[in-house]
Amino acid sequence: xxxxxxxxxxxxxxxxxxxxxxxxxxxxxxxxxxxxxxxxxxxxxxxxxxxxxxxxxxxxxxxxxxxxxxxxxxxxxxxxxxxxxxxxxxxxxxxxxxxxxxxxxxxxxxxxxxxxxxxxxxxxxxxxxxxxxxxxxxxxxxxxxxxxxxxxxxxxxxxxxxxxxxxxxxxxxxxxxxxxxxxxxxxxxxxxxxxxxxxxxxxxxxxxxxxxxxxxxxxxxxxxxxxxxxxxxxxxxxxxxxxxxxxxxxxxxxxxxxxxxxxxxxxxxxxxxxxxxxxxxxxxxxxxxxxxxxxxxxxxxxxxxxxxxxxxxxxxxxxxxxxxxxxxxxxxxxxxxxxxxxxxxxxxxxxxxxxxxxxxxxxxxxxxxxxxxxxxxxxxxxxxxxxxxxxxxxxxxxxx
Ligand code: SF4
Numbered sequence: 001x002x003x004x005x006x007x008x009x010x011x012x013x014x015x016x017x018x019x020x021x022x023x024x025x026x027x028x029x030x031x032x033x034x035x036x037x038x039x040x041x042x043x044x045x046x047x048x049x050x051x052x053x054x055x056x057x058x059x060x061x062x063x064x065x066x067x068x069x070x071x072x073x074x075x076x077x078x079x080x081x082x083x084x085x086x087x088x089x090x091x092x093x094x095x096x097x098x099x100x101x102x103x104x105x106x107x108x109x110x111x112x113x114x115x116x117x118x119x120x121x122x123x124x125x126x127x128x129x130x131x132x133x134x135x136x137x138x139x140x141x142x143x144x145x146x147x148x149x150x151x152x153x154x155x156x157x158x159x160x161x162x163x164x165x166x167x168x169x170x171x172x173x174x175x176x177x178x179x180x181x182x183x184x185x186x187x188x189x190x191x192x193x194x195x196x197x198x199x200x201x202x203x204x205x206x207x208x209x210x211x212x213x214x215x216x217x218x219x220x221x222x223x224x225x226x227x228x229x230x231x232x233x234x235x236x237x238x239x240x241x242x243x244x245x246x247x248x249x250x251x252x253x254x255x256x257x258x259x260x261x262x263x264x265x266x267x268x269x270x271x272x273x274x275x276x277x278x279x280x281x282x283x284x285x286x287x288x289x290x291x292x293x294x295x296x297x298x299x300x301x302x303x304x305x306x307x308x309x310x311x312x313x314x315x316x317x318x319x320x321x322x323x324x325x326x327x328x329x330x331x332x333x334x335x336x337x338x339x340x341x342x343x344x345x346x347x348x349x350x351x352x353x354x355x356x357x358x359x360x361x362x363x364x365x366x367x368x369x370x371x372x373x374x375x376x377x378x379x380x381x382x383x384x385x386x387x388x389x390x391x392x393x394x395x396x397x398x399x400x
Contacts, residue, residue: 014043017072025061026068032061035304039069043307047257050305054249059293059300066300066331073310074333078370080361081377083131083337086121087344088113088150092137094169096214097284098203098245098277100348102137112139115150119157125340126158128357131377134165135200135344144178144185151193162377163193164238167201168226169218183229190235196377197230199238199273204247205255213245213284224262231268236378239269239309243298244276244290252298256305263308270379271311271334274298275318278348292323296330303331311379316364317345317352325368334375335365362387 018040026032031052038045045053053062089112092102103110113121122132132154139146151163166174166189175185186194203210205220218226227237239259243252263269276290276298290298303312313334314327324335338356345352356364362372366387374383 013069013072014040017068020068020072023061023064023068025058025064029058029061031057032065036065036068039065039304039307045304045307047253050253050256050301051250053304054253054297054301057297059297062300063296063330066303067329069303069307070312070331070333076369076371077333077373078328078365078368079311079334079373079375079379079382080365081131081337081375082129082358083133083377084122084125084129084340085133085342085344086113086118088118088134088136089139089142090137090343091139093140093173094138094214094216096203096217098213098242098287100278100280100283101344105140112142115153118150119153121341122154122158122161126161129338129340130160131162131164131337132158133198134163135167135170135198138170138173142174142177144174144180144188147174147189147194148192151189155193162195164196164198164377165189165194166197167199168197168223169201171197171226172218172222182226183233186230186233186235190233194235196270197227197235197237199227199240199269199271202240202255202259203242204245204251205258206247206251209245209247209251220258224258227268228262228266231266235268236270237268238271238273240273240275241298241302242275242277244294245284245287252301253305256302260306260308263306267308269309271313272302272306272309273313273315274302275315275345278318278345278350280349292326295319295323296326299327299332300330317342317350320350320352321364325364328365328368328370335361337361358385359387 026036035045035049035053090101090103091105091110091112154163171182171185175182202223203214207220230237241255276295277287279287279289311334312332313336314324314332315336316324317339338361340355342354362385365372372385374385
């Protein structure tokens with residue numbers, strides 16, 4: 001893959017934004033025009049503007065503004081990768097109220113993969129992927145040695161595969177089980193082969209909300225501290241937001257603001273992944289849920305608030321391919337991967353197709369009017385591709 005990131009573009013996205021024609025839907029709305037002015041002059045909107053946008057902005061103008069910001073950073077490019085999810089275990093000592101994945105140790109469907117079984121899951125996909133995404137429940141007995149052995153053997157067998165693994169709460173749990181600090185756990189696992197950390201488990205970074213939906217999980221501060229520790233050790237991480245449970249708009253904005261603050265400090269987040277709660281009749285019956293419009297609204301406001309996180313993902317495993325395509329016109333620039341296998345969202349009711357090939361993802365992106373770019377897991381190498389599999393290489397790829 002070619003590496004053609006442009007560090008200069010970091011400085012100039014606001015200049016590009018200021019030069020773009022302003023659609024009528026933005027010019028004619030005081031709130032949206034004021035948000036546009038804040039972004040094009042200072043590159044940042046305030047929390048109060050973010051809250052007004054979340055609650056009051058008309059959706060068409062809001063998505064148009066988010067799309068302008070996306071274009072000022074990434075032009076027509078939309079990123080994807082070729083990956084596989086392998087969950088290490090569904091046994092979990094916690095019982096978050098929204099979770100459809102966890103099982104108690106004696107449940108008939110409980111499982112824990114041995115190292116060999118884990119490698120066996122990757123084997124059939126290994127030739128076509130360059131990332132394995134692995135998270136799991138909080139296993140009652142596994143310590144850092146188990147994960148270190150897993151990553152070591154994975155790297156030995158599949159040296160080309162990037163290991164993106166462990167949520168913040170798993171890292172906290174492993175540190176407690178192993179009598180090590182969070183930093184020591186991350187350092188040990190980095191040496192063993194851990195390449196980056198996904199963002200799962202952020203939910204909403206407001207402790208009163210966490211207390212209602214995932215009591216016993218790490219606090220908001222602990223989530224941020226664990227990601228900060230990874231950034232200090234030069235392990236890149238990602239961040240997420242689970243919305244549509246019991247949170248208010250201002251709590252969503254607080255969440256975005258806390259992530260933005262940490263990114264100002266460390267610049268260690270690669271991608272932000274907002275996704276709605278997928279409900280059934282048994283979990284969190286009081287959840288407010290999110291319509292497709294609400295999903296697009298949250299993705300748009302995320303793009304506008306998180307000026308310092310380059311990539312906003314339309315996580316198609318959760319929101320489905322159709323809404324993910326729409327999200328590309330609402331500020332998202334990444335559509336996730338081919339995803340050979342996935343369990344967590346599918347346990348919660350996702351019907352999104354698994355095991356797409358590169359051409360399928362390219363077609364999805366092209367149908368939405370964008371240019372597919374295959375990326376690596378750290379967004380440092382890119383390959384411009386097309387569903388016809390013809391190399392295009394026309395436009396420079398801009399990274400902001
Ligand atoms: S969300 Fe994670 S920590 Fe919570 S119950 Fe499910 S597997 Fe366990």
